[in-house]
Amino acid sequence: MGTELLQLAIYGVVSGSILTLGAIGVSLIFGILRFAHFAHGDLMTLGAYFAFSMVVGLGFPVWASAPFAVAGAALAAMTIDQTVYRHLRRASPIILLISSFGIAIALRSVVQLIWGPHNQVYQSGIQLPWRIGDIVIKPDHVWIVLGAVVLVILLHLFLTRTKMGKAMRAMSDNMDLALVSGIPSERVILVTWAVGGGMAAVAGIFLGMDTRLHPVMGWSLLLPVFAAAILGGIGRPYGAIAGGMVIGLAMEMSTMVINPTYKPAVAFALMVLMLVVRPQGLFKGNP
Amino acid sequence: MELGGLATYGVFFLTQAGIYAVLALGLNVQYGLTGQINIGIAGFFAVGAYTSAILTTATSTAHLGGFDLPFLVGIAGAMATSAVVAVGIGWVTMRLRSDYLAIATIGIAEIIRIVFKNEDWLTNGVRGVPGIPRPFVETLGANPLVSLGVVTAFVLLAYWLVEQARRSPWGRVLRAIRENEDGVMAAGKNVARFRLQAFVFGSSLMGMAGGLYAHFIGFISPEAFMPLYGTFLVWVMLIAGGAGNNRGAVLGAFAIWMLWSATQFLTDALGAEYATQAGALRVLLIGVLLQVILIARPQGILPEHARRKGRG
Amino acid sequence: MTLLSIEGVTGGYGGADILHGVDLRVEPGEMVVIIGPNGAGKSTLMKAAFGLVKIREGAVLFERRDITPLRPDQIVRQGISYVPQEQNVFPSMTVEENLEMGAFIRNDDIRPQMDRIYNFFPRLAERRNQVAGSMSGGERQMLAMGRALMLDPKLLLLDEPTAGLSPIFIDQTFDRIRKINEAGIGILMVEQNAKQALAVCDRGYVLTMGRNRIDDTGPNLLANKDVAEMFLGG
Numbered sequence: 101m102g103t104e105l106l107q108l109a110i111y112g113v114v115s116g117s118i119l120t121l122g123a124i125g126v127s128l129i130f131g132i133l134r135f136a137h138f139a140h141g142d143l144m145t146l147g148a149y150f151a152f153s154m155v156v157g158l159g160f161p162v163w164a165s166a167p168f169a170v171a172g173a174a175l176a177a178m179t180i181d182q183t184v185y186r187h188l189r190r191a192s193p194i195i196l197l198i199s200s201f202g203i204a205i206a207l208r209s210v211v212q213l214i215w216g217p218h219n220q221v222y223q224s225g226i227q228l229p230w231r232i233g234d235i236v237i238k239p240d241h242v243w244i245v246l247g248a249v250v251l252v253i254l255l256h257l258f259l260t261r262t263k264m265g266k267a268m269r270a271m272s273d274n275m276d277l278a279l280v281s282g283i284p285s286e287r288v289i290l291v292t293w294a295v296g297g298g299m300a301a302v303a304g305i306f307l308g309m310d311t312r313l314h315p316v317m318g319w320s321l322l323l324p325v326f327a328a329a330i331l332g333g334i335g336r337p338y339g340a341i342a343g344g345m346v347i348g349l350a351m352e353m354s355t356m357v358i359n360p361t362y363k364p365a366v367a368f369a370l371m372v373l374m375l376v377v378r379p380q381g382l383f384k385g386n387p
Numbered sequence: 388m389e390l391g392g393l394a395t396y397g398v399f400f401l402t403q404a405g406i407y408a409v410l411a412l413g414l415n416v417q418y419g420l421t422g423q424i425n426i427g428i429a430g431f432f433a434v435g436a437y438t439s440a441i442l443t444t445a446t447s448t449a450h451l452g453g454f455d456l457p458f459l460v461g462i463a464g465a466m467a468t469s470a471v472v473a474v475g476i477g478w479v480t481m482r483l484r485s486d487y488l489a490i491a492t493i494g495i496a497e498i499i500r501i502v503f504k505n506e507d508w509l510t511n512g513v514r515g516v517p518g519i520p521r522p523f524v525e526t527l528g529a530n531p532l533v534s535l536g537v538v539t540a541f542v543l544l545a546y547w548l549v550e551q552a553r554r555s556p557w558g559r560v561l562r563a564i565r566e567n568e569d570g571v572m573a574a575g576k577n578v579a580r581f582r583l584q585a586f587v588f589g590s591s592l593m594g595m596a597g598g599l600y601a602h603f604i605g606f607i608s609p610e611a612f613m614p615l616y617g618t619f620l621v622w623v624m625l626i627a628g629g630a631g632n633n634r635g636a637v638l639g640a641f642a643i644w645m646l647w648s649a650t651q652f653l654t655d656a657l658g659a660e661y662a663t664q665a666g667a668l669r670v671l672l673i674g675v676l677l678q679v680i681l682i683a684r685p686q687g688i689l690p691e692h693a694r695r696k697g698r699g
Numbered sequence: 700m701t702l703l704s705i706e707g708v709t710g711g712y713g714g715a716d717i718l719h720g721v722d723l724r725v726e727p728g729e730m731v732v733i734i735g736p737n738g739a740g741k742s743t744l745m746k747a748a749f750g751l752v753k754i755r756e757g758a759v760l761f762e763r764r765d766i767t768p769l770r771p772d773q774i775v776r777q778g779i780s781y782v783p784q785e786q787n788v789f790p791s792m793t794v795e796e797n798l799e800m801g802a803f804i805r806n807d808d809i810r811p812q813m814d815r816i817y818n819f820f821p822r823l824a825e826r827r828n829q830v831a832g833s834m835s836g837g838e839r840q841m842l843a844m845g846r847a848l849m850l851d852p853k854l855l856l857l858d859e860p861t862a863g864l865s866p867i868f869i870d871q872t873f874d875r876i877r878k879i880n881e882a883g884i885g886i887l888m889v890e891q892n893a894k895q896a897l898a899v900c901d902r903g904y905v906l907t908m909g910r911n912r913i914d915d916t917g918p919n920l921l922a923n924k925d926v927a928e929m930f931l932g933g
Binding site (some may be wrong): 135136138197198202208220321327371372375 | 424426433478479483485486487489490491493494495497498501504544607615616620622623628663664666667668670671673676677678681685698
């Protein structure tokens, strides 16, 4: 019982790490553009497949392909913003949400067109897990958690130490004041997409390492990602870290008592509970 | 294709377009009139389909029921069950912003899909529910034209219901909520209750469409729904036709379904070798079309209001 | 050379016009106050100077340059800073970060200017690492002005700087504004505390229904019987 609990907790931290990276992007984008970005899961998918091309096509190890995938997904996110969302800046957030729903579907189609509809893996064969007593840890799990920690620290430094990072926080805090202070909103928006898209790519790669690649992999994660962002107080990237961990742990732990296929229901239930009891999130969030 | 085949295809095409028209009308109540976003249309559609299937099929050991009840009871049950599900989800989300509702509907659709796939006792799981009787098959026979006639009748019924609702004082309150929620609240109306009513009404129409689909196809399984693409198509239909305008919703359903079916011919021409790529390409085209409409003509083909001339 | 010149401006926020051919000017180093009843268009007039209002007719000139078509972020670069009435700080950011954001468009060393502002508002220096959202209304008002001064503007626009403050803070705020003005920075402000505002300003404009009603020097307006009846409580 104790061992099983600990084992599930490890899985929970791993999926929590992946969810966190996705939820931070959703939260940043919401904070600055004020809409729920429904294509975020599919950005994750896209990033995972970019890395897949490097791994399979050029024989890169997964970690070495990550920077290219990050750059590719960031570029894709900025391109989508410039060709589509930019024209809808003055439209209501609802229109942007619907538009991003369409982008999600379109991105998935692109992935299917290029890489096909079947399951893929970065590396075939079984990784030798490490055993500590009865606990099993795959090396990949360690890399995922470490990678997420490093990225979160880098993001923290970016948001608190750089002028552009502070400008992102300023726009998220008070858009009108940022404008009258002369902060160039369009430039900040582009950087936001680059950061959000890049982190989504890493989340996608980690998801691919943890399970397998599939065109729907990102969309399937969208609900828990949003649940994590909402739990942390949407628009608050730091809250997303806690939200991601809570959702990840809850989803994995729940498999002790319910059928694992109902994991998404756990994320959903937690999200709904949070929306009813404390709509502003675990921490204070934007209303 | 010979002439008879073409006629058969035409009937098939119109019947399916009609089912989508009912879905688009349901979404119009939620989004067009009230401004609510439902990304879980396929979920309510599936609930309707399974409910009607279970109510009307012959007794089976493979799934719950069947109860061998008449077609119209099946449809009524489909609407009622979808409405109940909508009350449940709406109850907790009506006081929240529309984007939270949108996220919640993804969740509910996903959970519905998992339930139908995994709960064999209820739905026979992935093997699906076969032998769903065609509407009025005992009295009118299995002619596809009967199905088309029945679907047409339900499109007209749904249109009439939604149009009545839109013109009623109730519909005016919904639009007022969409435009200025605080103002309506200040006027002492219970905004959450009006929203919930609209959400439930729209969802029950989606359930109705699901029931019609089950009887038209005769066999349903969790895979048969293409859940997301179905939801997405309905959204494109409503946006293209003109959100808030019921004639626009119906027109959009037929226009987009025609476009969607036309691209099917396109992919058939490419051959089976490229079937999956062609399928993805079709979806991509519709996805791009949505963006073009949102940017270039967000009010759709038939706007909600006739354009006002020269604002003072 | 006249600093700011608003010439026959008609416009609003896209719906009906709020301003109907209003004129106003601020000379270099001058302090000018706009007073008037609620809904007269005082704040709107000030926003018009900052590119936040749709101007249908007329023009806004800054140092004789037409800035009517410019966006707020471009106007900031000309040397005008604006302090909104409400929500005029970044609440989740520290005092220091707020000041930094005020100087976003500067690429040189902002340290000296920041030190000057800390000298000018010692209270801000004490709280430089405090989060703005946790400060009192008066402190926030100081921070808002400090943020706007980071670009060392030629003209400072203040929208009701004393609204909602306690009497002590009102006095302090007026004192600070006068000091800013004495440093040579032109000031255009909207004020509800008409009596105090007219007492410290060089000139004032009385606006009603989006039109110029009276304009004169501060002392003359204070002595004006109509103005006294309208705003100064008899």
